[in-house]
Amino acid sequence: xxxxxxxxxxxxxxxxxxxxxxxxxxxxxxxxxxxxxxxxxxxxxxxxxxxxxxxxxxxxxxxxxxxxxxxxxxxxxxxxxxxxxxxxxxxxxxxxxxxxxxxxxxxxxxxxxxxxxxxxxxxxxxxxxxxxxxxxxxxxxxxxxxxxxxxxxxxxxxxxxxxxxxxxxxxxxxxxxxxxxxxxxxxxxxxxxxxxxxxxxxxxxxxxxxxxxxxxxxxxxxxxxxxxxxxxxxxxxxxxxxxxxxxxxxxxxxxxxxxxxxxxxxxxxxxxxxxxxxxxxxxxxxxxxxxxxxxxxxxxxxxxxxxxxxxxxxxxxxxxxxxxxxxxxxxxxxxxxxxxxxxxxxxxxxxxxxxxxxxxxxxxxxxxxxxxxxxxxxxxxxxxxxxxxxxxxxxxxxxxxxxxxxxxxxxxxxxxxxxxxxxxxxxxxxxxxxxxxxxxxxxxxxxxxxxxxxxxxxxxxxxxxxxxxxxxxxxxxxxxxxxxxxxxxxxxxxxxxxxxxxxxxxxxxxxxxxxxxxxxxxxxxxxxxxxxxxxxxxxxxxxxxxxxxxxxxxxxxxxxxxxxxxxxxxxxxxxxxxxxxxxxxxxxxxxxxxxxxxxxxxxxxxxxxxxxxxxxxxxxxxxxxxxxxxxxxxxxxxxxxxxxxxxxxxxxxxxxxxxxxxxxxxxxxxxxxxxxxxxxxxxxxxxxxxxxxxxxxxxxxxxxxxxxxxxxxxxxxxxxxxxxxxxxxxxxxxxxxxxxxxxxxxxxxxxxxxxxxxx
DNA sequence: AGCACGCCGACT
DNA sequence: GTCGGCGTGCTC
Numbered sequence: 001x002x003x004x005x006x007x008x009x010x011x012x013x014x015x016x017x018x019x020x021x022x023x024x025x026x027x028x029x030x031x032x033x034x035x036x037x038x039x040x041x042x043x044x045x046x047x048x049x050x051x052x053x054x055x056x057x058x059x060x061x062x063x064x065x066x067x068x069x070x071x072x073x074x075x076x077x078x079x080x081x082x083x084x085x086x087x088x089x090x091x092x093x094x095x096x097x098x099x100x101x102x103x104x105x106x107x108x109x110x111x112x113x114x115x116x117x118x119x120x121x122x123x124x125x126x127x128x129x130x131x132x133x134x135x136x137x138x139x140x141x142x143x144x145x146x147x148x149x150x151x152x153x154x155x156x157x158x159x160x161x162x163x164x165x166x167x168x169x170x171x172x173x174x175x176x177x178x179x180x181x182x183x184x185x186x187x188x189x190x191x192x193x194x195x196x197x198x199x200x201x202x203x204x205x206x207x208x209x210x211x212x213x214x215x216x217x218x219x220x221x222x223x224x225x226x227x228x229x230x231x232x233x234x235x236x237x238x239x240x241x242x243x244x245x246x247x248x249x250x251x252x253x254x255x256x257x258x259x260x261x262x263x264x265x266x267x268x269x270x271x272x273x274x275x276x277x278x279x280x281x282x283x284x285x286x287x288x289x290x291x292x293x294x295x296x297x298x299x300x301x302x303x304x305x306x307x308x309x310x311x312x313x314x315x316x317x318x319x320x321x322x323x324x325x326x327x328x329x330x331x332x333x334x335x336x337x338x339x340x341x342x343x344x345x346x347x348x349x350x351x352x353x354x355x356x357x358x359x360x361x362x363x364x365x366x367x368x369x370x371x372x373x374x375x376x377x378x379x380x381x382x383x384x385x386x387x388x389x390x391x392x393x394x395x396x397x398x399x400x401x402x403x404x405x406x407x408x409x410x411x412x413x414x415x416x417x418x419x420x421x422x423x424x425x426x427x428x429x430x431x432x433x434x435x436x437x438x439x440x441x442x443x444x445x446x447x448x449x450x451x452x453x454x455x456x457x458x459x460x461x462x463x464x465x466x467x468x469x470x471x472x473x474x475x476x477x478x479x480x481x482x483x484x485x486x487x488x489x490x491x492x493x494x495x496x497x498x499x500x501x502x503x504x505x506x507x508x509x510x511x512x513x514x515x516x517x518x519x520x521x522x523x524x525x526x527x528x529x530x531x532x533x534x535x536x537x538x539x540x541x542x543x544x545x546x547x548x549x550x551x552x553x554x555x556x557x558x559x560x561x562x563x564x565x566x567x568x569x570x571x572x573x574x575x576x577x578x579x580x581x582x583x584x585x586x587x588x589x590x591x592x593x594x595x596x597x598x599x600x601x602x603x604x605x606x607x608x609x610x611x612x613x614x615x616x617x618x619x620x621x622x623x624x625x626x627x628x629x630x631x632x633x634x635x636x637x638x639x640x641x642x643x644x645x646x647x648x649x650x651x652x653x654x655x656x657x658x659x660x661x662x663x664x665x666x667x668x669x670x671x672x673x674x675x676x677x678x679x680x681x682x683x684x685x686x687x688x689x690x691x692x693x694x695x696x697x698x699x700x701x702x703x704x705x706x707x708x709x710x711x712x713x714x715x716x717x718x719x720x721x722x723x724x725x726x727x728x729x730x731x732x733x734x735x736x737x738x739x740x741x742x743x744x745x746x747x748x749x750x751x752x753x754x755x756x757x758x759x
Numbered sequence: 760a761g762c763a764c765g766c767c768g769a770c771t
Numbered sequence: 772g773t774c775g776g777c778g779t780g781c782t783c
Contacts, residue, residue, distance in 0.1 A: 015783085019760055024783085026783045046783085047782095049762060049781070050761080050763065050782090053782095072783065745780090
């Protein structure tokens with residue numbers, strides 16, 4: 001047989017590999033595949049260095065800059081077609097460029113761990129069980145001698161459709177297998193072909209089903225379906241833009257019914273046969289939204305967050321990708337989950353900084369979600385009671401549609417805020433007499449109080465009264481925090497801990513004293529003051545174990561707690577309807593930070609915590625202890641509200657030319673000594689000044705506010721420009737040349753585009 | 760990021 | 772005499 005003419009060149013694949021390198025790698029395609037069967041985005045296994053890696057195909061072609069003898073053939077092709085859509089691939093390219101992060105790592109962040117490690121993209125099927133004709137006809141009463149079987153049969157009979165998969169049975173009761181086995185033996189239940197929960201389609205065989213599935217509002221829900229005019233306007237506005245790109249900022253005070261707006265819009269999207277991506281800042285917030293969605297919608301819903309196992313995340317991702325699930329409720333990491341029929345992205349609590357990834361690929365889930373909506377041509381709905389200044393600015397600039405919910409649902413009244421001047425006042429473990437009296441009154445009337453202190457542990461400082469020695473962390477520029485229960489000193493920055501010393505290590509006397517406040521200390525004081533009241537403390541230390549937060553929340557909402565004490569965990573979304581008094585013990589620590597973001601955060605935090613009070617018929621009060629009762633920010637906030645505060649803050653940002661009136665990027669560098677990172681940043685600054693246009697300001701390098709942390713010395717260089725494209729151009733050029741900068745390989749550096757804090 | 764190659768100290 | 776320390780350089 002004659003050989004093929006030499007003119008047929010071998011196909012060359014340009015692939016992205018998850019390594020911190022800003023370039024693609026070229027490989028030979030297997031000889032028997034054609035270009036058309038190699039769609040961008042498919043996963044490949046390739047030889048790389050000494051080992052093998054999973055790579056993502058960027059493009060197939062016939063030319064390469066690399067010498068042919070250096071090219072290797074790929075090991076194998078993993079996907080017959082891309083698991084990501086063309087538009088989502090474009091999103092990844094955009095994100096890689098915008099955040100200046102290596103393309104391979106960006107691609108791999110879009111996949112769950114299983115697919116990243118080369119597992120085949122097959123949706124695991126779970127066994128499914130259905131009622132038989134006999135099962136439908138049998139009265140579960142007949143099984144009353146075995147209550148578990150009776151309950152299970154009744155559960156099947158009440159479930160619509162009358163089929164259940166293992167996951168649902170697990171949800172019903174952990175130990176369902178024996179009862180099911182018995183029902184199988186009695187032919188009341190049958191084992192059907194394995195399948196996953198279905199998603200109702202817009203038209204066709206399921207049309208009738210679909211309709212009933214969406215309208216299963218319970219009696220309780222029907223009461224809430226009385227929408228006020230603002231809600232109706234918001235819902236109509238978003239629904240009017242379905243199928244198009246638009247960004248909405250839904251600004252709704254706590255209790256104004258934002259979730260109801262979400263649900264009404266979601267319902268319409270589902271009716272169109274499309275899927276919804278709902279992002280929340282943290283896992284803690286998924287259960288309550290999940291519960292409300294499940295009550296309202298009987299469509300398949302998927303959760304995705306970091307507490308799931310790899311298998312669960314694999315299934316969640318593929319469920320969405322294949323259109324088996326209609327709603328994905330997840331945290332930041334769920335942002336890139338592909339959708340077969342994308343219809344809407346909702347980002348709840350859009351101001352929350354947890355949406356910004358703080359290491360590695362430092363993307364903002366909010367900003368990437370907006371770009372994703374733009375590429376997918378679907379609306380993006382941002383919701384918050386305390387919108388970020390950037391989003392408000394975008395709304396004012398008409399880039400976002402601004403939807404406002406200013407009314408509390410039902411008869412609920414907004415809480416009133418009061419500053420309590422504690423200058424020259426005697427404090428009992430941080431609590432003033434006036435505050436204690438207020439607490440006493442409210443507790444006496446059987447109502448709940450909520451006490452907020454954003455610092456866990458007993459006290460943030462251990463000091464020697466005799467010689468002035470302070471317990472410092474050896475690895476960080478920070479004091480060790482006293483944890484009295486565990487008799488430990490712990491560093492909240494590097495996690496290191498040691499025994500609480502009985503004597504001052506410096507002067508060997510017994511003059512050690514706690515200084516400052518933590519939740520443990522306030523807990524002790526409150527237990528002493530109100531020994532007959534039940535106190536629940538919610539902070540990272542008390543809610544570490546899985547499910548403990550949920551248990552406490554149930555206890556609180558059942559009225560089995562009088563005093564709720566905690567850290568910012570309290571500020572995030574949980575509803576405490578019986579709380580009528582909120583006390584913020586120490587509002588001052590956030591007032592005088594060097595980071596201009598701090599006042600915005602403080603205002604959001606105060607407003608969010610305040611929102612926990614007085615949700616029911618009773619109006620709530622919020623007391624803020626302060627030594628700065630004349631502080632302008634505090635006064636604006638408590639008298640005129642968050643929005644007025646935000647408007648003033650925006651004017652200040654404009655005068656200072658700070659974001660959102662300019663754009664920033666922060667180059668951080670760290671190493672186990674101070675010299676190399678500083679020298680590196682200095683060299684980068686010099687390089688940048690050569691390349692930059694006149695518009696870009698280069699500030700620094702300076703030490704990070706905490707210069708030493710976990711044994712590493714940290715410095716940073718800030719870039720700022722009022723033109724985003726100029727800044728981007730400068731950064732791109734820098735990154736392209738950064739390897740040649742002195743010490744670049746000896747230190748750890750990272751670039752943070754649109755930093756949310758300067759630490 | 761891994762991983763291998765490559766030149767200088769305490770060990771079977 | 773070797774095992775191995777991590778400095779430097781490469782990965783198609």
